[in-house]
Amino acid sequence: MVTLESLLDNMPKKVNIKMIASELGVSPSTVSKALKDSHEISKETRKKIKAFAKFYNYKPNSLALSLRNQKTMVIGIIIPDIVHHFFSRVISGIESIANHKDYSLMICISKDSYEKEVQNVEMLTNGSVDGLLVSVAKETLEKENFEHFNQLIEQEFPLVFFDRVPPHSQVDKVIIDDIAGGYNATKHLIEKGCKKLAILTTPSHVTVGVKRETGFLKAIEEFGLPMNASFDIRIDEKFDIKKQIKELFSQNEIPDGIFAVNETYAAIAMKLVQEKGLHVPKDIAIIGFTDGLISKFTSPTLTTIAQHGQTMGAKATDLLLELIFQKDKKRSPKTTVISTNVVEREST
Amino acid sequence: MVTLESLLDNMPKKVNIKMIASELGVSPSTVSKALKDSHEISKETRKKIKAFAKFYNYKPNSLALSLRNQKTMVIGIIIPDIVHHFFSRVISGIESIANHKDYSLMICISKDSYEKEVQNVEMLTNGSVDGLLVSVAKETLEKENFEHFNQLIEQEFPLVFFDRVPPHSQVDKVIIDDIAGGYNATKHLIEKGCKKLAILTTPSHVTVGVKRETGFLKAIEEFGLPMNASFDIRIDEKFDIKKQIKELFSQNEIPDGIFAVNETYAAIAMKLVQEKGLHVPKDIAIIGFTDGLISKFTSPTLTTIAQHGQTMGAKATDLLLELIFQKDKKRSPKTTVISTNVVEREST
DNA sequence: ATGAAAGCGCTAACAC
DNA sequence: GTGTTAGCGCTTTCAT
Numbered sequence: 201m202v203t204l205e206s207l208l209d210n211m212p213k214k215v216n217i218k219m220i221a222s223e224l225g226v227s228p229s230t231v232s233k234a235l236k237d238s239h240e241i242s243k244e245t246r247k248k249i250k251a252f253a254k255f256y257n258y259k260p261n262s263l264a265l266s267l268r269n270q271k272t273m274v275i276g277i278i279i280p281d282i283v284h285h286f287f288s289r290v291i292s293g294i295e296s297i298a299n300h301k302d303y304s305l306m307i308c309i310s311k312d313s314y315e316k317e318v319q320n321v322e323m324l325t326n327g328s329v330d331g332l333l334v335s336v337a338k339e340t341l342e343k344e345n346f347e348h349f350n351q352l353i354e355q356e357f358p359l360v361f362f363d364r365v366p367p368h369s370q371v372d373k374v375i376i377d378d379i380a381g382g383y384n385a386t387k388h389l390i391e392k393g394c395k396k397l398a399i400l401t402t403p404s405h406v407t408v409g410v411k412r413e414t415g416f417l418k419a420i421e422e423f424g425l426p427m428n429a430s431f432d433i434r435i436d437e438k439f440d441i442k443k444q445i446k447e448l449f450s451q452n453e454i455p456d457g458i459f460a461v462n463e464t465y466a467a468i469a470m471k472l473v474q475e476k477g478l479h480v481p482k483d484i485a486i487i488g489f490t491d492g493l494i495s496k497f498t499s500p501t502l503t504t505i506a507q508h509g510q511t512m513g514a515k516a517t518d519l520l521l522e523l524i525f526q527k528d529k530k531r532s533p534k535t536t537v538i539s540t541n542v543v544e545r546e547s548t
Numbered sequence: 549m550v551t552l553e554s555l556l557d558n559m560p561k562k563v564n565i566k567m568i569a570s571e572l573g574v575s576p577s578t579v580s581k582a583l584k585d586s587h588e589i590s591k592e593t594r595k596k597i598k599a600f601a602k603f604y605n606y607k608p609n610s611l612a613l614s615l616r617n618q619k620t621m622v623i624g625i626i627i628p629d630i631v632h633h634f635f636s637r638v639i640s641g642i643e644s645i646a647n648h649k650d651y652s653l654m655i656c657i658s659k660d661s662y663e664k665e666v667q668n669v670e671m672l673t674n675g676s677v678d679g680l681l682v683s684v685a686k687e688t689l690e691k692e693n694f695e696h697f698n699q700l701i702e703q704e705f706p707l708v709f710f711d712r713v714p715p716h717s718q719v720d721k722v723i724i725d726d727i728a729g730g731y732n733a734t735k736h737l738i739e740k741g742c743k744k745l746a747i748l749t750t751p752s753h754v755t756v757g758v759k760r761e762t763g764f765l766k767a768i769e770e771f772g773l774p775m776n777a778s779f780d781i782r783i784d785e786k787f788d789i790k791k792q793i794k795e796l797f798s799q800n801e802i803p804d805g806i807f808a809v810n811e812t813y814a815a816i817a818m819k820l821v822q823e824k825g826l827h828v829p830k831d832i833a834i835i836g837f838t839d840g841l842i843s844k845f846t847s848p849t850l851t852t853i854a855q856h857g858q859t860m861g862a863k864a865t866d867l868l869l870e871l872i873f874q875k876d877k878k879r880s881p882k883t884t885v886i887s888t889n890v891v892e893r894e895s896t
Numbered sequence: 897a898t899g900a901a902a903g904c905g906c907t908a909a910c911a912c
Numbered sequence: 913g914t915g916t917t918a919g920c921g922c923t924t925t926c927a928t
Binding site for chain 2: 498
């Protein structure tokens with residue numbers, strides 16, 4: 201009689217159902233059924249097969265399963281960048297939900313390049329994933345070319361955008377309430393007594409920057425404050441950020457409150473204010489938009505608008521799984537809005 | 549005659565070779581060959597098939613390809629955490645190399661849990677990836693149970709560890725020269741005139757903490773400085789970090805130089821020193837071990853040991869691809885060491 | 897120049 | 913209770 205141990209040497213690195221079957225003198229289907237505890241198979245055979253499988257550390261090949269079931273249990277993610285606290289929080293949120301539902305993550309990085317994004321989309325939608333979560337590349341937003349996504353939507357491929365989304369509404373997406381965030385940030389500064397407000401924002405093709413500015417302007421107007429055009433700095437990250445922010449302080453009049461649409465701009469502005477010998481928040485108050493780490497460690501610590509990246513990732517995944525689950529059912533695109541809140545620290 | 553356009557409506561969402569074949573009245577193998585420009589197929593047929601495929605946006609199913617070729621072109625990654633600047637830099641390094649060689653990334657997060665890590669390993673090695681990059685979970689390091697990895701190594705599954713690696717040497721790995729880093733950090737403090745050095749480190753099961761401390765002690769000894777046992781703080785992140793660091797200043801004698809084995813500890817220590825009314829670096833100099841963002845934005849900015857996470861990711865991937873490429877060849881485990889360097893800022 | 901058949905690993909409907 | 917067969921989408925050897 202052949203003992204399990206005596207076989208060890210003959211077995212190759214990775215066993216599959218066929219090998220188990222031939223080794224045990226049964227058919228592959230018997231093995232397959234036995235391994236899923238099918239009552240079609242006798243208790244004895246089941247026991248024997250399972251023991252054997254366990255001993256040889258059999259694990260079903262997921263590729264074969266995916267192909268057969270037309271389901272990969274993988275979610276694809278395309279993000280502009282991963283070395284970015286906000287995005288890593290989003291991924292963490294995605295992972296927590298996905299993992300809970302036995303989904304794995306396939307992550308691609310577009311580096312904000314249109315071409316890479318197109319490649320990523322093609323790669324991921326060739327059968328490797330069941331659905332796609334995307335934060336659109338800056339270059340794509342600039343070009344306004346969303347053809348690669350439209351194709352997916354036509355094919356009814358499960359697709360959810362988050363944070364940086366295409367401007368048209370007919371897609372599923374999860375966004376931050378950037379307008380309200382900008383508004384609240386500005387209101388906070390005004391309530392702290394600021395009268396001459398400046399904004400550090402992004403070029404106009406970056407949707408989130410524009411929206412935050414919209415909220416900013418809304419608050420300015422509502423509270424009847426003047427808007428100084430030279431206090432509106434649009435930073436182009438292709439050039440030196442510090443230099444661009446510096447222009448704010450090279451004028452006759454300087455602001456007494458600064459709203460930065462992200463954490464980095466806020467932190468740099470703070471350094472510059474201090475270098476000028478001015479005090480934060482006494483001379484100039486600063487508030488940033490962020491989900492980062494820096495804010496807690498600047499001196500003074502930075503008041504910010506919390507973005508809740510983790511929540512965004514979780515909600516986007518919930519939505520995507522819904523799409524995957526009811527793939528055939530007709531439904532209309534859904535937008536989930538994540539609200540923000542002011543986290544008051546020392547800079548205001 | 550059937551025009552391409554007239555077919556559009558009848559074609560389902562996603563076309564495959566079989567559909568193209570039947571639609572064009574040829575065999576699947578002809579289509580397959582034509583699409584790869586095989587000279588076996590006549591120029592005309594090739595042209596026709598390619599045009600058709602392009603029109604219907606045919607893309608080969610990667611699952612089927614992987615199954616057939618026994619090659620997924622995917623690299624699996626298991627990391628303890630993603631919301632961590634160092635790890636996201638490592639991933640970025642991995643991605644840059646992987647992408648260049650047409651590999652995709654499947655990322656799992658162990659959350660420093662042994663059980664999750666085991667699950668991740670099982671999931672990823674069931675055929676979904678060609679190789680694995682792993683930074684080991686804290687809990688696994690504590691338990692010292694590496695059975696799940698040993699199995700892979702026995703099966704000669706391509707596997708490379710990075711940063712947090714198993715203590716035994718018989719594995720491929722990429723590590724930071726933590727001892728030298730700790731030594732250089734300490735030497736830097738000493739050169740700046742510090743005489744009473746303290747260290748903020750991790751519990752003893754975290755390898756990197758231990759190694760950095762080894763370097764620290766080596767420098768202390770070499771320069772003939774005294775080591776005060778109460779200046780050796782081992783922080784357990786299960787409890788309040790701030791409180792633990794505070795103990796350093798609640799004694800009769802306080803240090804004049806602090807070496808923190810990571811950025812967060814350094815930044816918190818700096819805040820505490822300042823809260824005590826002391827000056828950094830005049831009263832107490834501080835140096836941190838890191839690859840983070842915080843250092844640039846503290847006041848004063850923080851002198852650190854740069855870890856080069858990106859480089860680590862890139863080197864690990866190079867090594868892994870080597871393993872994948874020469875899978876059968878016998879070779880002995882290789883260790884790559886990434887050197888660090890002091891980035892001097894204002895805190896020392 | 898084209899097609900049939902087998903097989904990558906697995907499962908499920910359908911024999912027996 | 914067990915086995916045969918077909919098929920998920922693709923490629924490749926071997927006919928024709």
